[in-house]
Amino acid sequence: MxxxxxxxxxxxxxxxxxxxxxxxxxxxxxxxxxxxxxxxxxxxxxxxxxxxxxxxxxxxxxxxxxxxxxxxxxxxxxxxxxxxxxxxxxxxxxxxxxxxxxxxxxxxxxxxxxxxxxxxxxxxxxxxxxxxxxxxxxxxxxxFDDRHAAPLLCGGAIGYRALRLTGLLERGEGSLGLFGFGSSAHMIIQVAINKGLDVYVFTRGEQRQEHALQLGAKWAGKPTDESPIKLDAAIVFAPAGWVFIEALKKLDKGGRVVLAGIYMSPVEKLEYSLLWLEREVKSVANVTREDVREFLKEAAQAxxxxxxxxxxxxxxxxxxxxxxxxxxxxxxxxxxx
Ligand SMILES: [Zn+2]
Ligand SMILES: [Zn+2]
Incomplete structure (x- = not known):
């Protein structure tokens, strides 16, 4: 042996x-x-x-x-x-x-x-x-070389599943908010822009906002800032209930918030008016083979x-x-x- x-x-x-x-x-x-x-x-x-x-x-x-x-x-x-x-x-x-x-x-x-x-x-x-x-x-x-490919397989793939679940990929256009801008979000923004979406990034920390703009975000600011536009969909990467509420507040009629984290701190108070007009919330768990394969292809293309x-x-x-x-x-x- x-x-x-x-x-x-x-x-x-x-x-x-x-x-x-x-x-x-x-x-x-x-x-x-x-x-x-x-x-x-x-x-x-x-x-x-x-x-x-x-x-x-x-x-x-x-x-x-x-x-x-x-x-x-x-x-x-x-x-x-x-x-x-x-x-x-x-x-x-x-x-x-x-x-x-x-x-x-x-x-x-x-x-x-x-x-x-x-x-x-x-x-x-x-x-x-x-x-x-x-x-x-x-x-x-x-x-991809070996080492740069590794992070695609989890953070990237989960982020891609979240992006799919926004429903915007099928439409090929629309405004997408990313809340939190860690490694998963920085992979997904590149794919989202390559697929024709307008991306708005909400994150604390000026360096991260700067990074988002360098990667092609239309706008970057704090989660509590007024959004320049109503969002067709949002992905919440930050594991905080209050960020989720901020995302809901910026959502257009019929829009969807996708929660990409495994954990989230409790949501203090959810006003029904934030969900009214057919707004939706969906969480993401794990990935399918299709998510991984499609994402690897899209990531290479982008x-x-x-x-x-x-x-x-x-x-x-x-x-x-x-x-x-x-x-x-x-x-x-x-x-x-
Ligand atoms: Zn993982
Ligand atoms: Zn089964």
Whole structure:
């Protein structure tokens, strides 16, 4: 058995205690319909922090976190046809869905009752190798190098699902508000503008507003500022109930607010007048394969630039600490090769 290295979480603890341990693990073997991946790099996500610290209930312990995996296929298991040895692929949060439950049958595999999630219910990408389901890995467009591709696989893909759910992509025009301007929003603004939407960015911090304007926003200001225009749709990335209310206030008749965060602080008071005239609210959970594949294509077409900070695999705790304490510029990526 070949021995290889991984950052393994044995016990959930505050990230300052360095709960991820640099460990020897056995090289996994691909089963039927699976592929063995030689991991090149893996993005670091806030969800990994929640898994490490125990905000998310453990499904499997010990676990190797990481669900923004860029890898090359080293071996294919029996029955694998679409994917070949040597292909460069990405593995996102959705590791597998059942295809049979009522959600899967409706095209909502992101809500699958039996879904497996990468780096949460199954070992993920903070390692030299992993096994993935051949039907759930996604080709990475040549436009992206390994490391800049990693953040696309979670923050980018979730943001893209939120963008789809606004309904504006089908219309190919309209005014879109982005509330909060972190790494997910800075990928999505580039795709939204490329698709013909007018984007207005609401974020605190002048640097972020400046960055939004550089990326092509029509206007940037604070969430509490008056919007220059009524918005056809808004995506709320900031995990704060009051920001959601600010977004609703700026929405045009028949408009929709999409909530892209996993958490949100409670909404203090919601006046019905803000929802009146057919305004809608929708949250986003996980991603489908279609979201990831379509987004990777759109991102390459729009020439999306991601901003990254690179860490060694061994320094995953440090990367998560920096994420927790807001010390990161862009997204953290663990380099493995
Ligand atoms: Zn994630
Ligand atoms: Zn299902």
């Amino acid at each position: 070949t021995i290889l290295k991984a950052m393994v979480l044995y016990k959930q603890e505050p990230i300052e205690n360095n709960p991820l341990i640099y460990s020897d693990i056995d090289k996994p073997e691909p089963g039927h319909g699976e592929v063995l991946l030689r991991i090149r790099c893996c993005g670091v996500c806030r969800t990994d922090l929640h898994i490490a610290e125990g905000d998310l209930r453990p499904i499997k312990l010990p676990i190797i976190p990481g669900h923004q995996v860029v890898a090359t296929v080293e071996e294919v298991g029996e029955g694998v046809q679409e994917v070949r040895k040597g292909d460069r692929v990405g593995v996102p949060w959705l590791y597998w869905s059942c295809g049979r439950c009522k959600y899967c049958r409706r095209g909502l595999e992101n809500l699958c009752d039996n879904a497996l999630f990468t780096g949460y219910s199954v070992d993920g990408g903070y390692a030299e190798y992993m096994v993935a389901k051949a039907d759930f890995v996604h080709p990475i467009p040549g436009f 020439g999306v630039r991601t901003e990254i900070t690179i860490y060694d695999l061994k320094d995953a705790n440090k990367a998560l600490q920096d994420l927790k304490h807001g010390k990161l510029k862009g997204s953290a990526v663990l380099k493995i090769i």
